[in-house]
Amino acid sequence: MTDLHHYLFVSGLLFAIGLAGVIVRRNIIVIFMCLELMLSAANLTLVAFSRFHTVNGLPDYNGQVLVFFIITVAAAEVAVGLAIIVALYRARQTVDVNDLTSMRG
Amino acid sequence: MHPALFYIFAILAVAGAVALVCFRNPVSSAMAMVASFVGLAALFVGLNAFFVGVIQILVYAGAIMVLFLFIIMLLDLRVEQKAHYRGPIVAAGVLLPALFLIQLLGVLQNMPAEDPEPLALREASRQFYNPDIESPSEQSVIYQSLSDRKDPSLPDVHLVGNTLFMRYNFPLQVVGVLLLVATVGVVALSKKAAPGTAKPPQ
Amino acid sequence: MDPFWLFLIFPFAAAAAIQLGLKRNARLSAFVSTLSVAATFVLSVVFLGSDNPNSHFNWATTSGFSIQIGLQLDALSRGMMFVVTGVGLLVHVFSLGYMKDDDGKARYFCGLSIFMFSMTGIVLADNFIMMFIFWELVGFSSYLLIGHWFQKDSAADAAKKAFLVNRIGDFGFMIGILMLWGLAGSFVFDSMELPAQGPLLTAAMLLVFCGAVGKSAQFPLHVWLPDAMEGPTPVSALIHAATMVAAGVYMLFRLQFSVGADLFANASGEIIAWIGAGTALLAALMATQQDDIKRVLAYSTLSQLGYMIMAVGLAGHHGLTAGEAGMFHLYTHAWFKALLFLGSGAIIYACHHEQDIWKMGGLAKRMRGTTATFAIATAALIAVPYLVSGFYSKEEILMQTLSHGHVTPLFFVAVFVAFLTPFYMTRLFIVTFLGKPRSHGAEEAREVPTVMLLPLLILAVLSVVAGFKPIAGMFSAMDPRHGHHDGAALVLAASAGTLVAGVLLGFLVYRRRDADPLASNALFKVFRNKFYIDEAYAKVVRFGQDAVAAIAHFFDEFLINGLLVGGLSRGAAGFGNLFRRLQSGNLQGYAILFAIGILLVIYLTVFMTP
């Protein structure tokens, strides 16, 4: 049988891979994808807990609603983020984070 | 969910993720991400969260994916130069997630392994019974599905909707506003600056 | 509402009306102002025999405590109101002529109305806080009027000086009021209880006296009064001779009258009397060498105020009678000193604003009316026996300096001042009115118009008759002559002797002179330079206040701003720099830090917590 550990471990693994991608990659679009991956990994945790913590014989739908919200917000985030990237690319002609250092204090 | 299916889809998701990070071409990365998300959606379905699984496919693999690809094409992005990878950063990129996994394993170690409780649909149906209505056929869809004598089934979408609109109605409206704001923001951001007011790139 | 409030409402309404709109029409402003003071004069005559209305309202109320504004119309304040409104009315009328062509006529009359309002408030105040309120307000109106010609540096400086010196006096006054509040248990004069004697009471009385020192220009705060002569002359007559400067005397006597003369039956009475005597002497000496006609009169005013203060201070020994003698002198002095000032105003007006007596001369032939009235006032001031009011009051004061018919040191001081007074007044009179004109202005002098001469004539009459028993008797609180005194003969002899000696000496020294023969004398040079007190104060201000201010400012900048504030801001800047390094702008660096942060948080929350 697959118990909660399995799901949590898969979720953690996905999160770790996403994190590694954020750290290692320099293409800002790929970094963005990795962030999405990390969000989805968190979703997996939520859904798993929802299923494993039943309330009155049903899955805990609070968790699933939260996943729904996260996906919605993530969609908005992607839209805005990509728009920013496009604007950034227009101004700088690059998507390499090593060239985007104007925030240096 | 059968353990075999679980392992198949889990491996699909993890492999997609690894590919996402490792491919140097952004288009390949995007494709890998789709694979990973499909695997995840399957895991959701395996957890009786059908609605979320469908949403995952529709929103991520459908809409968001297309957006990414579209932007990648629009910007005509090249393959990243490998020479630019710096040793310490790659090391940190391996080490820190590894540490994280070790921590996770440490936590899981101390957690009792538990099997999922079986869903008790018929029992659950009681809380959706409306005593004011006599005829069972006029009871709510949720009640009818849960209490069906022959084949009680989980009315997943109805239950999510019930929670969403009854309990989280206000946050839902807020999220709606958020989407609107995001839409306006995206339009504003991607609008080309009118000639004359554009600031020179720094 | 009691009709007595009209005393305050009339002048206040006049001042407010002028400031709020009438000021565009100077003639109307002057008329309204004069009308208001005429109305209050009528009121004060009407109410001369009224009872105490005791009407008041709460001005500031907190739970269990209240400051009231109330009117006290008793024998003392009724008499004082008569003096204030009487002199005030005549000065207003005189001003109509004197300030006829002045640019700031409306402002001037507004100031006069504010003054009348404030002075009325002092006189009618039934408690100490109210008196302090109006006490400050008369100082303010005096500031306004001294600085009437504010574009003259000297006038602006004099106004400032007057206000500041008065503020110093009020500093002590307020402390005195607060202490007396505790000791006597109330601010309201009639509710005050005579506190037990003790060092606190002595200190409180001396501090209250500080207010009088400032307002009545006693040594060592006398320096503002001569400078105040920069104001228009009618102002000097009203404020700086007859009424406001007498407020100190009035206030001290109000305490004696309402609470009891025993308040001063300690060292404070002694000190007050000696300060009064010292001021009388110093001012008289200074007056002998002044060349500005108004300054001579100003020092003479100081000297006479010193007499009054001395008398009030002696109340500690002699009871209420001594204070009444001071008030009696205040009452007679108000008329003849106002007359002297208005007379000098007429002279200055006639001589085209020439104030140096050595540039006058021979005015007796050109301005007969003014000369005659001035002569009467001079006679009153130098106390020609039995003829004029000044004689009666000065007799009473000299009488108070005797102790059971025996002479005291104060008696000698007082008598010496009584000798100096005729001396300098003779000098003034001879140099100004007799001889030949010594300047173009004096040659062209003509008699002043009727509107100015009329007040002079009325005041001249009052200067003569005010001291007679039937008239002074109307103001019972101001007439001390209700008993037999020991040593009346001695006093009469002394004052007659000094009068003759002073006049003779003055006549001999100054007859037919074109310049002061004593000017080169070293001793008289000290008098001329006012004992160098102003110079000393200027040094005190420069090296005391201004140097302290500069040092404080320096330390404020250097220590507090530089080290304390600077340290704080440098610390903040240092921290900022530290964190600035971390902000590399490198996204990958941030990601690494972010990951480390997550790991730390997990470690601390999961593995560290038991």
Next chain:
Amino acid sequence: MIVLLILIPIAAAIAIMAGAPARPAALGAALLNLVLGAIFALTFTGNPDDGGLTIQILEKPNIHLALGLYDGMSIILMLLTVIVTFAAVLSGRCPEGTERIWFPSTLFIAAGALGAFLSTDLFFFYAFHELALIPTFIMIGMLGRGDRKEAAWKITIYLAFGSIVLLAGLLWLVNAAGADSLLFDDLLASTIPADQQKGIAAFLLVGFGILVSLFPFHSWAAPAYASAPAPVSMLHAGVLKKFGLYGLLRLYPMISEGLQPWLTWLIVLLLGNILWVGFVTINQKRLDLMLGNSSVMHMGYVFLAIAALIAAGSESANPIAKPAAIVLMFAHGVSIALLFGLSDRIERKTGTLELRDLGGLAKSAPSLAFLFGLAGLASIGLPGLANFAGEVLVFLSGFKEFADDPAGGLGPIQVATILSLWGVVISAVYILRAYRRTFQGPVVTATDGARDLTFAERIPAVFLAFFLILPGLYPNTLIQFMAHDAPSAEPPQIVHDADRPPLGIPRWSPGEGSMLTEH
């Protein structure tokens, strides 16, 4: 209803930023606020819940967005705010093209100050003050004069530091009080253990003290006010600075014992304000710096009243102290706002505020001279103007102890009062010096041909002057608002959010599912 006072300026500010006509909108908001404020104050019945609102924001810690006229102190300070705001908006001289920063900032400061004075919950009491500070910093830094960067830097660091110390003190206070909520009613009803009061009192004294420029934390004030645009110096010196004093008086009953050990220190520091800063003020060579320092100095008198209150041990033992402090705060707020407003006019007309370059301005600008003189004399406590009423009450409160028990001799508060009285002389010295230098004497180059105030410029000044004269002639017009100040017998009931129902109960009503609960 009271929430309107805060919503109107914020709404107007947002509207202006979004493109509404700046000046009319700001003026309209200020005027509306003024009218509403007057109505609320005059119809106040003594019940703090009238027209107020209480919305629970958080359950733990139990924070409410609670607004209302808590007592007379709130009413008077609310009136002060709407009065000064109106004058500040009206007299603002806005550089071309900055209307959309200028007016919204002014309105935000006003909204923040009103929020702080009207909050009946400790959290929002603090938060609204911070809200008001931000536009203050922005205005000084962006639109100030002279050394504006330096001044903005200094005031920011200083006030931020003060706010942090204050926040620490407030957190400790809340922790120690253990009340059900952060509402003043609950907090004031709770008691703090005596051993903790002393530390809390120290934090609050230093925190509030820095915000009120208590010596030696005062040197930010003068340069900031001198550099700030006129509305900001009017609003900050006139209104916002009173926040610290208001806070001390408001929280005083909770820490009355803890403040006692610090009395000597407070007396020394307030004398530093009055005497030391007084002397510093004498030495100022610029009109605006002098006014800035004078406002620091006058805070000393309010602290004197607070010290008298502390020494007395309770409000009933010295009933004069609190009204004295409040009246003086109101009077000082109006007078310093008028002075800053007019000094801005002087600079506009003559191009300088250096005292040595000025002179004889009264000749060409009599109304300006009259109004400045009025405000100046008010600030040195001339009777008939509001400040005198405040100052005399402060001095009376200082001597209340002696009046109650003259046999006890003069205590430290009495000695402090006596020394403070010398400050009355000091302030007369610098105000009269400045007036003498600026308005009197012969006309000089800078003032030659300087024009008098126009009718429009006179309106805000006369408006403010009116509020100096009215309470000056009859202080009970102000003090009467404090007649209601007897604390209500039982604190109003707070209805807490009902426990959330378990999943699946298909009932949704605005009351239970929503995150906001209105009562």
